[in-house]
Amino acid sequence: MAKKSQNENLHKAKDGKKDEFYTQLTDIEKEMKHYKDHFVGKTIYCNCDDPEWSNFFRFFALKFEDLKLKKLISTHFVYSDMFVQGDAYKLEITRQLNLKSDGKLDFSDKEKTKLKRNGDFSSSECVELLKEADIVVTNPTFSLFRQYVAQLVQYDKKFLIIGNVNAITYKEIFKLIKANNLWLGASIHSGDREFGVPDDYPLNAASSRIDEDGNKYIRVKGVRWFTNLDYKERHEDLILFKKYTPEEYPTYDNYDAINVDVTKSIPADYEGVMGVPITFLDKYNPEQFEVVGLGISNSGIEIGVQPYKPEHKKYRKEVQKRGAVDGDLYLITNGIVDVPYARIIIKNKKL
Numbered sequence: 001m002a003k004k005s006q007n008e009n010l011h012k013a014k015d016g017k018k019d020e021f022y023t024q025l026t027d028i029e030k031e032m033k034h035y036k037d038h039f040v041g042k043t044i045y046c047n048c049d050d051p052e053w054s055n056f057f058r059f060f061a062l063k064f065e066d067l068k069l070k071k072l073i074s075t076h077f078v079y080s081d082m083f084v085q086g087d088a089y090k091l092e093i094t095r096q097l098n099l100k101s102d103g104k105l106d107f108s109d110k111e112k113t114k115l116k117r118n119g120d121f122s123s124s125e126c127v128e129l130l131k132e133a134d135i136v137v138t139n140p141t142f143s144l145f146r147q148y149v150a151q152l153v154q155y156d157k158k159f160l161i162i163g164n165v166n167a168i169t170y171k172e173i174f175k176l177i178k179a180n181n182l183w184l185g186a187s188i189h190s191g192d193r194e195f196g197v198p199d200d201y202p203l204n205a206a207s208s209r210i211d212e213d214g215n216k217y218i219r220v221k222g223v224r225w226f227t228n229l230d231y232k233e234r235h236e237d238l239i240l241f242k243k244y245t246p247e248e249y250p251t252y253d254n255y256d257a258i259n260v261d262v263t264k265s266i267p268a269d270y271e272g273v274m275g276v277p278i279t280f281l282d283k284y285n286p287e288q289f290e291v292v293g294l295g296i297s298n299s300g301i302e303i304g305v306q307p308y309k310p311e312h313k314k315y316r317k318e319v320q321k322r323g324a325v326d327g328d329l330y331l332i333t334n335g336i337v338d339v340p341y342a343r344i345i346i347k348n349k350k351l
């Protein structure tokens with residue numbers, strides 16, 4: 001292997017290590033309780049999870065009987081380069097595990113099977129396990145979120161995974177949302193969540209802590225569950241109480257829709273299309289609203305958002321010194337170009 005590509009690989013591995021965030025058991029429990037019926041008789045696969053420490057594996061292993069699972073499979077990834085051979089393994093169980101006196105799960109090394117490769121979710125042996133699984137549940141690597149979801153869709157799997165709210169704006173992810181093939185989960189709609197991090201993770205005081213056993217944690221903003229498993233609450237209407245006025249809800253300069261800055265202020269009586277923040281999806285009931293599109297860059301162009309007028313593009317770039325990407329929605333507010341953060345275009349189905 002040439003030196004350059006060796007370095008690139010090491011680089012990727014190092015970048016990947018920034019992905020080492022360990023999901024807390026309480027966050028997993030709070031989400032899983034909404035899907036109990038989905039789990040009965042199913043094979044669950046956690047494919048970014050070392051069963052020695054993953055709370056996803058722990059949750060399902062300890063609740064195996066309660067949830068009436070058929071099988072639980074866990075595989076994990078070992079960072080490796082050409083000099084270091086990984087020792088990735090899988091653990092498959094068809095029974096409930098108990099806790100040992102030290103608080104660890106009671107399974108033996110004999111129950112582990114060594115993987116031939118490094119446990120990459122897209123490796124052929126992990127794909128074979130994926131084919132066998134009914135539902136994939138994990139917090140996958142952030143850096144490969146698009147590829148990770150694409151693989152789940154390719155193999156037509158049910159899933160319940162953690163990601164960042166901004167993944168909504170990825171073209172491929174948004175397409176799934178628009179087609180009602182993916183939606184946000186039930187339990188996280190705001191704030192931040194705590195994740196465990198490795199011992200060598202650099203902490204900054206504001207958003208981190210070390211517990212009495214020396215374990216490190218950081219708080220991460222914008223976390224969401226992404227799923228294609230249905231749950232009751234996502235069919236509840238958002239209660240709308242505002243009335244439309246053209247003053248409060250201006251129209252975009254380059255698209256025939258009104259701008260709504262806060263989801264709870266969606267006007268109850270507006271029949272046309274509206275641009276709302278991406279966090280609208282936290283409240284989205286597909287029987288109440290239609291998702292028309294996403295008002296940024298190429299996704300915007302696809303739904304007919306007009307490119308910047310030359311004078312507005314010039315103003316944005318030269319006076320405001322900001323990016324001006326055609327397809328982004330913008331308003332003219334008091335004579336200046338005003339580009340809101342990514343907007344989802346919706347329509348009220350019930351009017």
Ligand SMILES: C[S@@+](CC[C@H](N)C(=O)[O-])C[C@H]1O[C@@H](n2cnc3c(N)ncnc32)[C@H](O)[C@@H]1O
Nearest residue numbers: 019020021022023048077119120121139140141
């Ligand atoms: C955000 S962490 C979450 C870990 C664990 N699922 C949890 O929730 O505690 C993402 C994990 O994905 C693993 N990972 C990175 N690249 C991977 C790949 N290509 N295939 C499988 N796992 C990978 C990392 O080792 C890391 O442990």
